[in-house]
Amino acid sequence: MKTFAGAASACRAEGGTLAMPRDAATNTFLRNQLSKLHPYYWFGLKYLRNEGKSVWIDxxxxxxxxxxxxxxxDGLGDCVAYCTSTNPPKWGNGQCWWKAAYICEFSPGRG
Structure with a gap:
């Protein structure tokens, strides 16, 4: 359980990044891995409230x-997480300082 920045840092320390589900297939794969033990899972998307747009962490x-x-x-926060209370889990934004589980992704053939 980490803040958004802490989760991003932990993924980088292991040679990866927060996951970026850019398509439906990847999104479905990731959400099927989630456990209801945690209500939220950070992944690599931020919502820029002041600009009204979402951007990946890259x-x-x-x-x-x-x-x-x-x-x-909505106006709740700038960091995006999977919410496991919806079925299937959907994306929602929240405060970046909240602590949540997180999902890292790694390039094939790393290390």
Whole structure:
């Protein structure tokens, strides 16, 4: 359980990054791995409230695919997590200082 920044740092320390589910197949794969033991899972997306847009942590735009829950993103916060209280888990934004589980991704053939 870490803050968004702590989760990103932990993934980098292991040679990866927070996961970036840029398409429906990857999103489905990731959400199927989630445990209901944790209500939220950070992944590599931020919502820039002041700009009204979402960007991946590698600074690329969100693109056409998203899995935000109805009414999200909203003014609640700038960091995005899977919420396991929805079925299937959907994306929601929250405060970056909240502690949550997190999902890292790694490039094939690392280390």
């Amino acid at each position: 600074r690329t735009p969100l693109g056409k695919f998203n899995a935000y829950d109805r009414g999200k993103p």
